[in-house]
Amino acid sequence: MNGNKKSKDSTVQSRYGQFAEHVETHDEPLPLNIDGYEPKGLEPTNRLAERLYAPTQLIDIPEPAINASIGCGNPLAIASIKAGEHVLDLGSGGGIDCFQASKAVGDEGYVIGVDATPEMITLANKNREKMGANNVEFRLGQIEQLPVESNSIDLIISNCVIDISPDKTAVFNEAFRVLKSGGQIAITDTVLLGDLHPQLKANIDIWSGAVITPLISLEAYLAYIVEAGFIDIRVDSLTSYGLESFEQLDEASQKTLTQNYEWSPLPPKTGLYSAAIWAQKP
Numbered sequence: 082m083n084g085n086k087k088s089k090d091s092t093v094q095s096r097y098g099q100f101a102e103h104v105e106t107h108d109e110p111l112p113l114n115i116d117g118y119e120p121k122g123l124e125p126t127n128r129l130a131e132r133l134y135a136p137t138q139l140i141d142i143p144e145p146a147i148n149a150s151i152g153c154g155n156p157l158a159i160a161s162i163k164a165g166e167h168v169l170d171l172g173s174g175g176g177i178d179c180f181q182a183s184k185a186v187g188d189e190g191y192v193i194g195v196d197a198t199p200e201m202i203t204l205a206n207k208n209r210e211k212m213g214a215n216n217v218e219f220r221l222g223q224i225e226q227l228p229v230e231s232n233s234i235d236l237i238i239s240n241c242v243i244d245i246s247p248d249k250t251a252v253f254n255e256a257f258r259v260l261k262s263g264g265q266i267a268i269t270d271t272v273l274l275g276d277l278h279p280q281l282k283a284n285i286d287i288w289s290g291a292v293i294t295p296l297i298s299l300e301a302y303l304a305y306i307v308e309a310g311f312i313d314i315r316v317d318s319l320t321s322y323g324l325e326s327f328e329q330l331d332e333a334s335q336k337t338l339t340q341n342y343e344w345s346p347l348p349p350k351t352g353l354y355s356a357a358i359w360a361q362k363p
């Protein structure tokens with residue numbers, strides 16, 4: 082492991098370890114913008130999970146799992162999931178997507194969540210016990226080197242995690258390895274769209290909380306998926322983080338975004354977006 086990757090791994094663990102501890106010690110959701118700026122145009126509520134998921138999807142999910150939600154979308158909404166399937170969540174956090182998957186696959190199915198942060202695994206395991214979700218298992222590990230058997234998974238989901246990885250080639254190669262033939266990958270993640278001035282791009286990284294690994298363009302992101310061998314790749318939706326309405330952003334946001342950069346209105350489909358991406362292993 083090179084030094085840069087090692088130091089990013091420890092930054093990930095201390096950052097997300099603090100978030101997990103916050104959820105354990107405060108009986109409230111993480112602040113909306115704790116891991117970046119919240120996507121606009123979603124339901125106006127202070128709980129991120131209530132913006133990302135339909136109310137019916139949150140039934141029976143333990144409160145601390147809902148409070149720990151720091152995703153940027155709803156990967157299961159673009160996946161087809163069936164009873165009896167084996168599902169893997171890359172960067173499972175407090176477990177919110179795993180628990181939804183556990184209800185869909187039922188007793189005959191199985192769900193594995195992999196996360197690099199020990200405190201997140203502890204939190205997710207407590208949530209699993211609260212829910213009595215016996216078909217879910219959380220494994221401590223890296224998504225670049227999955228502790229999962231080859232050709233064993235029907236569906237991979239991931240919610241706002243792969244953008245953090247410094248080695249996306251390894252992530253998608255590993256995803257390809259563990260999926261069965263015909264298996265699906267359904268991801269929501271943050272990407273950049275359009276031609277952005279380098280200083281604006283750097284400011285967006287800071288504003289959006291991309292403090293560990295710089296954000297990449299949608300095209301570059303899709304290229305990793307193609308390169309790993311996936312087929313039938315679709316971008317099902319793109320949700321803006323609201324940069325086109327610069328005037329409506331709060332003062333602190335405007336200040337961050339205009340450091341060494343004079344703001345001018347962005348062309349359509351330019352800026353920071355949450356993308357929902359689906360693909361299949363041949």
Ligand SMILES: C[S@@+](CC[C@H](N)C(=O)[O-])C[C@H]1O[C@@H](n2cnc3c(N)ncnc32)[C@H](O)[C@@H]1O
Binds near residue numbers: 150
């Ligand atoms: C933004 S949070 C998303 C958590 C969860 N998917 C959700 O929607 O609430 C990112 C999670 O990915 C984990 N993570 C980040 N980089 C990772 C890596 N390289 N391998 C495994 N887990 C990672 C973090 O520990 C954290 O729990």
